[in-house]
Amino acid sequence: xxxxxxxxxxxxxxxxxxxxxxxxxxxxxxxxxxxxxxxxxxxxxxxxxxxxxxxxxxxxxxxxxxxxxxxxxxxxxxxxxxxxxxxxxxxxxxxxxxxxxxxxxxxxxxxxxxxxxxxxxxxxxxxxxxxxxxxxxxxxxxxxxxxxxxxxxxxxxxxxxxxxxxxxxxxxxxxxxxxxxxxxxxxxxxxxxxxxxxxxxxxxxxxxxxxxxxxxxxxxxxxxxxxxxxxxxxxxxxxxx
Amino acid sequence: xxxxxxxxxxxxxxxxxxxxxxxxxxxxxxxxxxxxxxxxxxxxxxxxxxxxxxxxxxxxxxxxxxxxxxxxxxxxxxxxxxxxxxxxxxxxxxxxxxxxxxxxxxxxxxxxxxxxxxxxxxxxxxxxxxxxxxxxxxxxxxxxxxxxxxxxxxxxxxxxxxxxxxx
Numbered sequence: 001x002x003x004x005x006x007x008x009x010x011x012x013x014x015x016x017x018x019x020x021x022x023x024x025x026x027x028x029x030x031x032x033x034x035x036x037x038x039x040x041x042x043x044x045x046x047x048x049x050x051x052x053x054x055x056x057x058x059x060x061x062x063x064x065x066x067x068x069x070x071x072x073x074x075x076x077x078x079x080x081x082x083x084x085x086x087x088x089x090x091x092x093x094x095x096x097x098x099x100x101x102x103x104x105x106x107x108x109x110x111x112x113x114x115x116x117x118x119x120x121x122x123x124x125x126x127x128x129x130x131x132x133x134x135x136x137x138x139x140x141x142x143x144x145x146x147x148x149x150x151x152x153x154x155x156x157x158x159x160x161x162x163x164x165x166x167x168x169x170x171x172x173x174x175x176x177x178x179x180x181x182x183x184x185x186x187x188x189x190x191x192x193x194x195x196x197x198x199x200x201x202x203x204x205x206x207x208x209x210x211x212x213x214x215x216x217x218x219x220x221x222x223x224x225x226x227x228x229x230x231x232x233x234x235x236x237x238x239x240x241x
Numbered sequence: 242x243x244x245x246x247x248x249x250x251x252x253x254x255x256x257x258x259x260x261x262x263x264x265x266x267x268x269x270x271x272x273x274x275x276x277x278x279x280x281x282x283x284x285x286x287x288x289x290x291x292x293x294x295x296x297x298x299x300x301x302x303x304x305x306x307x308x309x310x311x312x313x314x315x316x317x318x319x320x321x322x323x324x325x326x327x328x329x330x331x332x333x334x335x336x337x338x339x340x341x342x343x344x345x346x347x348x349x350x351x352x353x354x355x356x357x358x359x360x361x362x363x364x365x366x367x368x369x370x371x372x373x374x375x376x377x378x379x380x381x382x383x384x385x386x387x388x389x390x391x392x393x394x395x396x397x398x399x400x401x402x403x404x405x406x407x408x
Contacts, residue, residue, distance in 0.1 A: 016333065126392075133391035143389055153304040154389055157297060159331040160340065164294070164351075164363065 002232035003036035005107065009116065009196025010220035012082065013057055014046035021057040023225045023240055028064045035073055039105075040096075041196045041218060042080025042116030047159065049151035050144050051089035062094050069095035078103055080197065081118045081131065085140065104188060108232045113190045117197025117217070120176035120184065126165060127174070175200060182206060185213045194218065194228065201226065201237075243267055245274055245367075248403040249284075252375035254343075255407075256326055256367050262317040263366035266328055266337070269311050270366065271406055273339050278305060279404040286393045289380045293399075294329055294342040300398055302388030307338035315353035319365035322347045324373055327363040334361035343369060343376055 013021050031038070045058070069075050078099040079086060091098045103114045122128060133139055143151065175198050185193060185208045194216045201219035205212055216235075219226035225240030243258040260267040273279060273296075282305070284295035298304055313334040321327055325344050328337035342363075344351075353362035369376060379399050387394030 130391055133386075139391070146389070150303070156331065157304075157390075160329050163332045164292075164329055164342070 002108075004034050005037045005039070005230045006031075006035055007039045007041060007114075007194055007216075007218060007228040007230070008221075008226070009041035009080065009218040010043045010199060011225075012043055012046040012220065013061060015056050017046075018057075020221050020225075021060070023221065025060065025064050027225060027227070027240055028068050031068060031071075031073055033072065037074045037076065038068070039099075039114060039194075040075070040077045041114055041194065042078055042118075043082045043196065043220075044077065044080070045083040045086075047155040048083040048085045049155045050085060050148065051087045051093075053148060053152070055152070062090065065094040065096055076103075078114055078116055080116045081127075084135065085144065087144070102184075102188070104190065107192065107230060110192050111188075111190045112192040112194060113184070113188050115184075115193065115195040117176065117195035120180050120195065121174045121198070122177040122180045124174040174198070178206075181215065182208055185215075192216075196220070243271060243367075244370075244407040245270075246403075246405045246407050247279070247372075247401055248405075249375065249379075250398065250400050250402060251379050252372060254372035254375050255370050257370045258326075258367035259319065259365075262319055263314045263364060265311055266314050266364050266366040269308070269337075270328075270341070272308070274404045274406055277404075278339060279401045282401050284379060284395065284399040284401075285387065285390065287380055287382065287384060287395050287399070288345075288393055290346050292342040292344050292346075292348065293376060293379055294340065295399070295401065296329070297340040298388070300400055302390075305339070310336045310338055313337065313361050313364050314366070315362040315364040316356070317353075317364070320347075321349065321351040321363060321365055324376075325365045325368045327351070327365045330363070332358065334358060337364065345376070345380055 011020060011024055065075055075096045076099050077096050105112050191211060191213045196218040198217060199220040200217055202217045204215040206215060216228060218228055227238040229236045229238050243260055245256040245258060247254040258267045281299055282296055283298055283300050284293050285298045286294040321344050323344055323346050326341055329340035329342050330337040351363045354360040382395040382397045384393045385396050
């Protein structure tokens with residue numbers, strides 16, 4: 001029997017939304033040997049201020065991911081714009097594999113590019129500027145060296161800031177820039193892209209030169225959970241109530 | 242009407258708060274003023290033609306302890322027009338504590354449209370009645386990084402020296 005490969009993103013797990021955490025935990029517990037790989041394409045957590053932050057549900061989620069990797073499921077994580085500060089300790093504790101911002105896999109014979117999606121939203125120049133600064137290793141080192149309490153306060157502030165901005169939109173609800181998508185597909189010479197971030201679940205077809213490329217946008221976990229499920233036969237969207 | 246006097250190092254800003262339309266927000270703001278919470282607090286984020294945000298940090302970018310989050314009163318009919326003051330918050334509509342902002346332009350997209358996460362908007366609870374020139378002067382200060390914030394921090398400190406309830 002063909003194995004399943006799952007893709008999820010944008011769960012935005014936080015203490016304030018216990019039902020989403022519960023849904024995610026039940027989902028992880030339901031996975032069996034039929035699922036070979038789980039790809040988490042960013043914003044698993046609503047905020048991440050350091051691997052030492054004990055705020056729920058961080059430890060619970062880590063424990064559940066560890067059980068899953070112990071059971072032989074390969075779990076891969078690609079950072080989002082909310083949880084880009086997840087560090088080595090998290091990966092050591094969970095045995096989850098850390099992926100680069102742009103990662104290529106072979107998905108049942110088709111070269112597939114995985115991203116979070118924020119890098120595609122180039123119309124949001126304010127965010128891209130923010131991203132560049134906060135992805136600077138010196139900035140990250142300085143940020144993570146602050147006392148935990150201060151980091152938590154700053155995270156709270158950033159959430160406030162990302163919402164109250166000039167466009168009147170949080171960075172998540174800005175859509176991708178079409179040209180950036182085409183350039184990215186071309187750069188990797190790939191006919192398939194899977195990403196999240198925009199909270200606009202869909203399947204798009206792009207024309208890249210002579211070739212057609214498909215772009216899957218994953219859904220956020222809000223009232224329900226959503227999984228893009230691939231097998232050798234094709235894909236299917238699983239909705240979790 | 243409640244009158245608040247904010248004395249900043251850039252000048253005095255007088256606010257008239259609308260306790261009739263935004264009773265809880267005004268009561269919340271007044272209680273922070275009376276506690277002396279805003280004294281020594283900076284305007285840490287100023288974006289010209291948009292808004293000037295303050296009420297959250299001291300000049301060394303430390304936060305003071307806040308009270309509980311308040312219910313969003315953005316559905317009170319008051320608009321985010323130039324010169325009005327509204328509460329800042331996170332993505333959760335009902336998460337405002339001490340941080341506020343003064344609108345530097347008519348920011349219609351911040352108004353309440355529906356009782357959903359995207360549509361709640363930002364609760365206006367008063368307006369600047371005197372000292373808008375001071376706010377404009379603040380907005381003219383060049384911005385850049387400050388504390389851990391990469392952008393929009395005034396490079397010349399804008400600090401609230403005194404906040405008082407006048408009546």
